[in-house]
Amino acid sequence: MPSQDLPIILYHYMFSPVGRRIIWYMTLRNIPYTHCLQPLALPRPDIARIGVSYRRIPILAIGRDIYLDSRLIIRKLEELYPPSAAHPSLSGKTGDQRAIERLLDVLMSDSGIFNNAIQLLPLDFPPLSDPDFLKDRAELAGIVPGKIPPPQTNPGPGAKLERPTAAAEIRDAMELLETTLLADGRDWVLKTDRPMLADIEAVWLFEWMLSMGSFPPDVISPEIFPKIFAWIDRLSKIIKEKAKTSPAEEIKGDVAASKIFDSGYAEREGVVENELVATVQGLKKGDLVSVYPTDNGFLHKDTGALVSLNSKEVVIEVEGENGNIRVHAPRHKFAVEAA
Ligand SMILES: N[C@@H](CCC(=O)N[C@@H](CS)C(=O)NCC(=O)O)C(=O)O
Structure with missing residues (x-):
């Protein structure tokens, strides 16, 4: 489980059904979070300042690790907050x-x-x-x-x-x-x-x-x-x-950014596995790559040094306003391309 000091910040807006999917999950599992409310449309300077180009909502920050896409967010919360009396499991048993x-x-x-x-x-x-x-x-x-x-x-x-x-x-x-x-x-x-x-x-x-x-x-x-x-x-x-x-506290974008840049990472650095998308492009750790969704919002690409890649997830290190962050995207419906 990540250190309790790491802030969990959900960037979303109240009209977002996908944002609500995450809120309901965190609420049922008693995972404390703060939220940083965003406008319904671009620009979203609160998100740009942490170094993220991805344009969709929701985005979840756990310390300096930033997770895109609700499916990956739920999977990460499952991993980082394993079931306990305080955070009961919601997953099926069989x-x-x-x-x-x-x-x-x-x-x-x-x-x-x-x-x-x-x-x-x-x-x-x-x-x-x-x-x-x-x-x-x-x-x-x-x-x-x-x-x-x-x-x-x-x-x-x-x-x-x-x-x-x-x-x-x-x-x-x-x-x-x-x-x-x-x-x-x-x-x-x-x-x-x-x-x-x-x-x-x-x-x-x-x-x-x-x-x-x-x-x-x-x-x-x-x-x-x-x-x-x-x-x-x-x-x-x-x-x-x-x-x-236990209502979630709302914080403004500047406070959210300071909390992120003052934090450590929630996860250890992974490796670049022999995934086809890496081998066909000859990608190795540290190479500059772009990551973007393929279904919509694909004009907004995040570009940074490749940190890790496996069948489920790609992670890149990106420069934000006040330091580096790691952006995590799922492989499902996301492209990874040498930049
Ligand atoms: N596959 C994405 C879909 C996210 C999505 O489509 N979110 C909508 C809001 S519910 C969105 O970002 N709309 C455009 C926008 O707000 O910029 C996920 O699961 O997170």
Whole structure:
């Protein structure tokens, strides 16, 4: 476990469903953290000053180690805070349980369902009529004035069918849960006596959509999916109660940066393993590499000296405003390229 002196700082904004995934995880495991709230759109000088170019939210700092992407963040918190009475485990015990946990993560993170949820944001959600916000999100998708957009972002025909099509996709994922894992009336996805990581993996997007008023009531309602709505309600109540007893403190970007630069590293330096991406490029420790996501936000590359690389993670050392930090990115949906 990292030294208790190392600050844990979550950079996020309250509207971020992926940020909430991390908050719910840390809340259920009693992991104390502070948060540094960010604007909904770029620029985010608080993040630039620590030396990070990655543009997505959430980002988690544990001392001078900075973790990108919620899946890696959860995996790291699992490793760095092994189960104890103070930090109870949320992971499944059996292989079957862990498989359900991971498959739910794949469903909610990798199946494209997140984009469907975005399509269903209420049309009167104020940022949707803010041209600066829309320009920012076009940049996230890689659409930059004067440049040819990548093929997946070309607007297709039938834009007016986007919302009904998205609703059908969301309903389908909800139907899966309602009629299988929750069908027998259990309280929690793994039939445990308390919520586990599998619950968090399944719930974060649906809870966010509910809180945003995104469900089209004729397609998705408590009458149509009673078990899911009751489960979301049970889980939200537990989180709210827990958050009340130990609320996270909010800190400003300058304070967050000083805390990071005054800290040590949470992890020992790793090695560059014989991974194909390293061998084909002849990469070795210390080489300058760029790391960036491949699904969106790919115009923002972090570049630094390669510290370690394995099948799960790449770590680079990057210069920040007041010293170096280490940026950790998952290998899944991230590129590692000689710079
Ligand atoms: N795979 C990433 C996805 C993160 C993501 O898409 N976050 C959204 C907010 S929920 C985002 O960053 N949107 C653009 C932005 O805020 O700059 C993760 O799991 O962390």
